[in-house]
Amino acid sequence: MTRLAKMVGTSWRWLVGENGSARQILHHGFLVSAVLIGLFSAVFNYLMELTVPAYSVALAVISLMVMVMWYRSRFHGEFSRMSWLFCTLVTFVMLPGNWVFNHGASGPTLLFYLMAAAYVLGVLPPDRLRRGVIISGLMLMPWILLWGEMANPQLVSSYASTAMRSLDMGVSYTLAFGLLSLVIAGYAKRIREERDLARAYATKLERLSRLDSLTGLYNHRTIHEHAEHHLSGRDISCLLICDLDHFKQINDAHGHPYGDQVLAHFSMHIQTLSREYSGKAGRYGGEEFMILLPGNLAVAREFDRQLRESCEASPLAHGVIRFSTGVSERRHPDTLSSWVQRSDEALYHAKASGRDQLIVDHDISMV
Structure with a gap:
């Protein structure tokens, strides 16, 4: 059991890139999780007949796209570009699609929007325009979807039974909990990283305050x-x-x-x-x-x-x-x-x- 846990830990560190920054590790971990969750959801929805089969196929295709984003970010140094593309895909394609095909306001999409917001706020590069677009999308898109569902209820699918809804919500909650744990771990690592950086700067400033700027000798x-x-x-x-x-x-x-x-x-x-x-x-x-x-x-x-x-x-x-x-x-x-x-x-x-x-x-x- 210990050996298996060690192998899993080693594999995870390779997947997320343990030598990267806290933002990069969080990003890669979220992408890997999105791929696994997407593939699992495709199979789960198909077997449980929660949605039309085409949606399961779309989930599998999108999961493969996210895997390509992970690869480009992890091994080709395209962290900023891939994080922007992934945030755009999640906000304006994946989650709206999940809303339509996974039972709208009765389904788990709002829960996943919250997880996406937690990820975006910690990972998205500090480009004002891009951050503004994504954060505005995360704020407004659920309202647009709620309004659309209220105006045209037939646009979203409905659960076959209360039991199926409970099963879907329970599984989705577990997946969202895993994503939230990943995001919190990323934030904790980022806090530690910034704390260590602050300490290093403080030590450097303390040293510089004791030296003469021209000669490098003590002042x-x-x-x-x-x-x-x-x-x-x-x-x-x-x-x-x-x-x-x-x-x-x-x-x-x-x-x-x-x-x-x-x-x-x-x-x-x-x-x-x-x-x-x-x-x-x-x-x-x-x-x-x-x-x-x-x-x-x-x-x-x-x-x-x-x-x-x-x-x-x-x-x-x-x-x-x-x-x-x-x-x-x-x-x-x-x-x-x-x-x-x-x-x-x-x-x-x-x-x-x-x-x-x-x-x-x-x-x-x-x-």
Whole structure:
């Protein structure tokens, strides 16, 4: 029994296309169900003599047409076109025909109109004109059919007996219940799909809100948060502030777009090296960058040396990117303000002492 259920589940997933969107899966499932229900109804109506034999033949032919629609949608990527054609066929051909040949208002057609409406609202592509035509048809067609039956009762067939009507309504209810279950499952999958998409967008927005749009490094607020985290720990760490040398002249000589390219290029070097050192890097403002490194001043000096070598190895149009660095090691009484200030003062001395060098805060001496 378990093996049979597994085979049925596998077959169903193949029929509806488990890798498609929720709308596509609902559409394919509804088409497959429409084919099965159409063929079953053709046989059922013929055996029970509920309608004329020609209607059973018409049901079988329409079921084959729907099977072709399923095939085109499932394997040829024609979901939008086939959903529109199927909705048109159901609204203006299949259900009106079912009304006429399956006992009008006394039969189950209104029930199937409701199922069709549930399907259409969840699947039909958001084309205003097409949606308007189909939804208007679903709203107005039953009224037209009711009026036509009232004006000309002889246009619709009648049940041979109350027992036959009860049997037809019972079977139709069961089929409609199956369709409704399928539609609800499709809506549930679509809700989950849209929820997951919303979560993915929220995660992406959260990540983007923490990054500088030009360089891809952490922005000012986020790098400060990481610095606060370093201050709350007990491990040794260093804070480096790097400032590009003569950046204004680069902008003036080559233009601001080129200046942005320089910032992005330098940020790439910082990002790559920071990851190797398990550090955090951010754009502190303008052409200034803040790097947080676990480890002592020797680690910070080695980081600075490798960063300069990396820049030397990949010069730009104006030449090698030169920069000055101020660094300080965290002290236990430090606040964020005092820690940043010591690195900033060291940077100021590096700039005042000729640039293109690293200065440590505790002795304000060139390294």
